[in-house]
Amino acid sequence: MHMNMHRFRARVFLRSISLCKSKWHQHHGAQIHFSQNRTSTGPGFVEFETEPSMQMQVLKALCSGERKKASDLLLDFGSRTHSLTADDFLHIFKYCARSPDPLFVMEIRRFMELKGVSMNIICSSLMIEALCKGGCLEEAFHVMDSLGGSQCLYPVLPLYNSLLGSCTKMQSLIQANKCLDIMEKKIVGRSEVTYTELLKMENLGLQPSCHTYNGIIKAAVSHGNVGDAIGVLKKMQQKKLKPNDSTLATLSITCSKALQLDLAEAFLNQISECLYPHPYNALLASCDELNQPERAVQVFAKMKQKKVLPNIRTCELLFSLFGVVNAPYEDSDILSQVDAAKRINAIQKDMATNGIKHSHLSIKNILKALGEEGMIRELIQYLHLAENLFIYQNPSSGTHMYNTVLHYLVEAKESDMAIAVFKKMKLCGCNPDSETYNIMIDCCTIIQSYRSACLLISMMIRKGFCPVICTYTAIIKILLEDDNFDEALNLLKQVKLDGIQPDVLLFNTVLKQACYKERIDVIEFIVELMHREKVPPDPRTCGYVFSAYVNSGFHSTAIEALQVLSLRMISEDGNILGEEKKFVNEFILSEDLSAESQILKLFEDSEDELAVGLLNLRWCAIAGFPICESADQSLWARRLEGKRF
Template identity: 45%
Template sequence: MRIPLRSIADTLCRFKSGELERVSNVFLGYRGEPLTKSIQVQIVDALRLGERSRASSLLLDFGNGNQSLKANDFVYILNYCARSPDPLFVMETWRLMEEKEIDLNNTSYLLMVRALCRGGYLEEACKFMKFLRENHGTYPLLPVYNCFLGACAKMKSITHANQCLDLMELQRVGKNEITYSVLLKLAVWQQDLSAAREIWEDYIKHYSLNIISLRRFIWSFTRLKDLKSAYETLQHMVALAISAKHFASRTDEGRLYSSRLDIPIPSKSELGSQNVQSGENEQSLAFKFDTDSSNIERSKSISATVGMLNNYKNLPVMEVLRLSINDVLHACAQARAYGLAEQLMMLVGLFLYHKLLMQNLGLQPSSHTYDGFVRAIIQRRGFGAGMEMLKLMEERNLKPHDSTLAALSVQCSKALELDLAEALLEQVCECPYPYPFNAFLEACDNMDQPKRALQILAKMRQLKLQPDIRTYELLFSMFGNVNAPYEEGNRLSHVDSRKRINAIEMDMAKNGVQHSHLSMKNLLKALGAEGMTIELLQYLHVAENLFCHTNTKLGAPIYNVVLHSLVEANESHMAIQIFKKMTSSGFQPNAATYNIMVDCCSYIKCFKSGCALVSMMVRHGFYPETRTYTALMKILLEYENFDEALSLLDQASLEGHQLDVLMYNTILKKASEKDVLTHSNTNTVKIVYVIMQEFILLSDIACCISKVRIDIIEFIIERMHQDKVQPDPVTCNYVFSAYVDGGFHNTAMEALQVLSMWMISYEDMTLEEKKIEFEKDFVSSEDLQAESKILQVFKDYNEHLAAALLNLRWCAILGFPVSWSPNQSQWTTRLSTNYDSTRTVL
């Protein structure tokens, strides 16, 4: 019997909004007696008001009444308990029904299981289902099992899901599309790709694919990082959309669902024999698409069907297709599969192919689509490609996602494009993680621009974004020490450094962030750079206690920072104590530790200890490096033993070590010192000068007077030239000072010019090019701002070039002609000619 619409309207008008649910049984089909309905409504009202004792009392009275009750007389109560959920009252209702021997029907059975599952009572629901099967012989209902499996997926309970599957197999309950959907969610949560593939194989045995089912599988494959399977499944979805064989509709709430009848029909397409396996990498898959003629023909056929598909552009299938494309694009972004993302764009024609088609179909790319594509392509093509996509979005009036801006900013930070990175971060409205800000802070640290870092920290506070340990690691690196590079700390800088470190640590404590090994290492490095030895040792003790409590070893890198700082501060004996404590505590030194301690031996002038350390180093599996030889040479040079030092230089070269400028500068430093030759009486020097004036070369007389070893210096410079080891500003200083101390001012200026040229390049052609670039604007310029321009080169982290230009400009100002052909210099020619003879003597 159908209820007239007028009767329904009159009924609704008679009830207030709070009483509307009392007549909902009319529409839901609850057609019990008026008294039964009234009591159910009273019980539900009591539950809503939280009066559980009154509800229980009403339920007991309801069961003890004179009327004959059936399962339908409890449906209104069970429906409320399932929606609330209220699993406890459901169990109370079930006990009453058991006492009254009321048999459950399908509706009450489903509602009871749903209430228990939604309430989180999976164990009770499972026992309830087994009990009914064993004692009541209830007919197995697939919706009940689907409900239970859905709760297992939501609560991530694999044990209960397996029990349910066993029960379904025992009762020979099949699967429908909802079952496969839930099983896919479980497979994704377990990150079980093989299970997802088994579900795929089982599904296509019983069902022909539709748009919604393909979407589910694409979603699963992308979450399981199987891009190949996701891409191939997407191709089938596109083909299905083109064929117009789609069954997708939208509910009143806006949710998409398959409008096809859930009747198992095995797939007759090529998918039936297809084995979805991964194994091809992204490049091979992209190549396959490019060379596959069938795909090319399919793409051509897409253009031909634009007019036909115009009729379907507003259908939900287009939205499903766009969502699946977004899933694959975002998976490409996570896997950095740039080539595959490009092929996907080619398939759907968003940017590279068939633009007209996608616009006509209504498959316009959304901000989410651009987000996935941008994040994929910037991994290989860089931020420039991402900025082009931003311009395209702006043309289409699409606002980029915060994640898009953040990903682009990270790439700009990696490329040290700070202006662009900061501008992108300023547009971010919400960001759940500090990673893009940390990338910018790291770029500021690399570029030595702490002021910009402060601006981005203010942006983080504005977004109420809590820093993580990486943030604090970078803050200690940037702000831990105050003195600028090439400067030493003083009392004022020490006070500022303490304040900064305390402020950072207080913020760490406020946000509940503990020190990491790197944050502690950066903190100790800052203290060492300031020369704050006392605080350095105090924080080392703090670090030892901190990491001891967390059952993690402090590690050699942290000890190395402390040892290096102590050696640099000439606290050699303290460094030796720390080293002994380190080894006695079971910490294994690494190669850097041994090199630092060998260098320490040069300060205490103990070559024997240095050799002992090298022996220990070899026994522990670390072979001497270039810096090891440099440290040993420093010890020998403390005893003015140039012969042995040069022998070590030859040995390091024979062993294949890459000789660096630091090793050569170590010898030049000692050779340029005035106290190399030890004469007890100045008169002796004068007498030697007078006697040898007629017989000794002028350079040898200068060597006796100034007590420097110019022969060693010239030999080392020529060897550097032959080994193609470019000098640095320190090299220039040692050589220039040695000649000036010897009274050879013209030679000093000539050597300074040659070394400055070699700092720029050893190649004559390159120097000719640099002459055009630098001669007029820097070296010979009469502009008063020329030095400022050169200093800007220094600020751009080209220190050697800046020092070379300053030296050359100074030579030009003093009236010395600047030659850009250093190999034609008389000084260079003499060094080359005398090299072999000097080598024989040395």
Template identity: 40%
Template sequence: MQRLLSIPNSLWELTAPEIGQKNATGSVETWRSSIKKAYWQDKPVSGCRQMEIVEALCSGEEGNRKKASSLLSRLVSKRQDLQSRDFIFIFEYCARKPDPLFAMETWKLMEAERIAPSDRCFFLTIQALGKGGYLKEAFNLVSTLEEPSVMNPPLPMYNNLLQACVQLRSLKYANECLNIMEHQAVGKNEITYGLLLKLAVLQDDLSAVHEIWKECIKRYNPSIMLLGLFIESLSKLKDLESANVTLQQMVNVAFQQNLRFVKTSKGKWHHLRLDIPIPCRKKLTWKDDGENTHIPINLQSENHKDEEVKATVLSLSKKPVARPAMTLLSRSFNNVLEACASMRNVVLAEQLFSQMQNLGLEQTRFTYKAYIRALVSVKGFHDGLEMLKVMQQKNIEPFDSTFAAISVGCSRALELDLAENLLDQIPKCPYAYPYNALLEACDILDNPERAVRVFAKMKQRNVKLDIKTYAALIKLFGNVNARYEEGNLSSQIDVAKRINVMEKDMMRLGIEHSHLSMQFMLRAFAMEGMINELKKQFVNGNTDLQMSSYETVLHSLVEAEESHMAIRVFKNMVSHGFPLSQPIYTTMINCCSYIECYRSACALVSMMIRGGCPLHIKAYTAFMKVLLKFEDFNEGLELLDHVISEGILPDVILYNTILRAADEKGRIDVIELIVEHMHQEKVRPDSGTIRLVLSAYVNNGFHATAVEALHVLSMRMISEQDDILEEAKLKYEDLIFDEDLDFESQIIEIFKESVNLAEALLFLRWCATFECHISWLPNESLWAKRISSDYASRQSSSWTKESIKIG
């Protein structure tokens, strides 16, 4: 039994702080007393020397450590009949501290003096090496056991090594330990399985947890403590279904079995249950790659079906249960509730919370923290606030993270006053995420004043700022002008100063730009027209930007007619093998229209096709601009025909592109052809279409035709269907002719619902001022009939040079 000293004897002890944190070295007087008690009478010289060595080591000073080594050498040189027990207290100190270096020094000295180590010395040496992080040396020592030896290492030694592997997150040595255990046929007990579960969680390996379960239940009826560890593992790996099934089994074990617990000398509860190691022939392997596979856990035996379990749970709370078992149950419920919060499963969270009340389990602030997180993530902050009131009634103090979770819910609901008030109740909030959520809400509501106040509080409370904080600030303050306003020299200077201050702050804190923050910064430069600032990002070949950032920069450069810089950036992307997206290709084809280079546009289209990037309507629109730059309307109309043949429905932007070129060249014939083609394809015009058509007619002196076209196209903006137009007539005809001052407020309300509808009504009201007869059957218009007839005479939708004879 001596070899079992200092070894965890229950799974309950495994839930204590990790090894390395139990630095129970003991005082010098404690060591002196224990050595006297065991050795002073029988071995006065050896006991005295060990006491002096340990006393020197306990001081922790470098000089005394050398003194300990000197005393150790003197102990060996003065005694010829030394045995392993004459070093036992030294090894025990090294294992408890831990002090792996002195343990190795003592072990090598024993080897040099040919002093045979006992099982106890061997075990303590391994324990010291494992706790101290010297796993390689520990396994080198263990590997000697494969040779013929009188050693018979106990399972606790291997459990101790596995526990060290957990602490150091070493999968390699964990596999090596399992291989040795299999070779030595030492078997596994519940402590072993508990440690294997911890390794599986560290590796995020759900399939390994299920494999451990299948192996365990073949040899054990899992205890309540082992069930708790399985629940914790399954919850951390987000397998809610299996975790809940295991939890219900744990409830049955706690309430239906007479569990007995005793307290150890360290104040820990120990489950009185025989735990005999059972050899396992099947090797447990760990995955290296691949996804986790879900293997459902079947916990119900033939005598305990799901229906019977549900029926018995109602009466379980009437049975007396040991307090440690209730504590373990509460902890397991909390673990599953945490997983419910992470996976936003509020239904299961509500069921478990209610079940805890029915079973009489203590609902601590850990319970409420997880439950409130689940509620807020799905139902909103109101339910979280209600649970806060319940906690106050029960005198349960919430965690700071509980306030933070509800505050985030308030921010997402744009309840900024509530969100800020909740954060004010966390005077020393160490994390930034609730403040970041509030800053994002300030951006949505365009409330920079509150954002400044929130950021000042973050600084005052020493909140650890992160890149999400600065990304939100850049998005908030990276633009001075109102939306749709162009930047000017003054606003550009302000933006540059703001971003410069934020970047200096980031540099001081060691925070680097993320893809999101970089994108917000580039967008700010683009909105303000700060082309030089955009150029700086690519002077040194910056390839760390995300594709969306490149899209933003390229679009801004092309819009600013910085074509050569845009081409340089694009070539930089190609040379570095950067994946090219449809928006990037479209932007560069658009760039070709500015530099009037047809060959480059064709080359880009060819690159898109070869790169497996399908042409879409925006790419066709950009290429159309290039064609029409050379007044090649025949090629443009053929391209339109090709778009339709590819099964792509042309949009109003593509039609407006052709109309714009025709308006610039005064080609009314092309304009009327395109307007009728839009009608045939059921593409409703927009305000841009009407502006281009009116411009063409007015510039050529056809004012009456312009008004008639305005009338017809306004009706088509509302709808292409006669029945919908009839409904619109009943609803809006009075509004068109209404001279009441309330017209503006009514049209504003319509704008909120539909911009196109509001604009169409304004155009029709304009027509009425020209004393134009408002007909709700636009196809009956003489102008509409004429262009329809002309369109039909051009062989319907056949777009060939011979039939159209344009240009």
């Protein structure tokens, strides 16, 4: 590699000699004067009074036209001097830039490379100037290509201007645009200077080509500066230049990733010909993430209209988008299941037409869609397909697929089928993970087998997986079904001892059964424990506690408890005396008939707890009960806080 590099450099040097030969003879047709004691501003005069002897001798030889002597002096100095820096050649570079002398500047560069002397920005700038003035633009492009990375772009920017200026003086727009294309590569490192550079080009009288604009847009996009890219795009439109399809595709993909779907689709629609589905896939992925299947239908229709062939990624996204009909708005029914089956079959038919084979993700998305629709028979059929395609050849790849199937079987309360799938999973060499064990422990709540759950926990621990909050929730649920509240509460304490933070789902599991069994003592214990653990209640918490008191005939306490829990849903400290004070007048005590409609709008913003809390308090006020603005004011809350559980 080292040898090849020197050969390449030699070729560059020889080419520079041929390119610059005529310019050199033209220049040396004129007489060059030399003075050792005084300085002149003329291009051939150099001040030597303070120069080191090596540079003085080389410069004297150059000014006298003794090229061979200058070269010999340079080589002789290199053999006698062990440590050299770029500064040892600085004034020679200055002379070459003023003269100009592109031939000798290339000789210096080759000499420095052989001696391992690194160029600095000043010497590089002077070298570029010498090459440009000498008409060796191709060589100047080669030098520029080795400079101007992301860390040193700003010092190098004047060199671009030097190149552009030379191109302009020589009326060489072809060379100028080549220069702008070097520049595009460097701007990738610091895309924020693109506007600056466009202005410099225009000030020099250059008109950047369409290709140049496209390169600058891509450079800006590569660093996430979409705003800058769009600014350059507008400049193109003002000049009636059309961006190429690859630039539009890049912009569309970037906007899709930023979830700017309108902008992404607008760029996508401007593409005249798209040979690859990547920009469409990016937009489909964003539609999937934002749950906008309606827009995805339009995107896929345009893809088909423009005859863009899908790939496996397209199909994976289509299964995710269209495999489920109603989620998350409605439960599945027979009609939605039939519709889902049609969609899945249609996508698979398209795959067969285009010769696309299933991937792990496409099968996983189908399994998820079938599970969401409750299509258990089809779920098992596609599991068999996954086993034949992937799992039997590579058992480790099947864990996630089995977990998906097991989850939906347990959700559908198909415990026998889930147990059979779990056994088959282990037999085919697919190792269960923590998620698998927790799903099967949850399955034990269906068959009401505390013993099986304990065996699974034992297996889980032996495999190196620690119980998590959902593990305890499932075990406690089994104990509560047997009315074993004492053991369930002991296990609840163990959760804290194990350093696991309890969540509202765990507490609601206990509250639900305590409400059903009218265990007020357990209800009050859990409510206070939630308060001490700073776990805010949710609407289900309010419902279980309220119903428990009502069922036991404690109606006033039920209202008071409902208010306290609602306040704790609205505010972390359980009061609306501070910033939330506006809720009292605007929503809770307001006589305006539109107050409830305004509260219901909070559901649209996913502020369910706030909306339910406000509705509960408003209902209490309408029923004629005094509103408690702070949980600390409640006698019920203070009584629970003072109890020793």
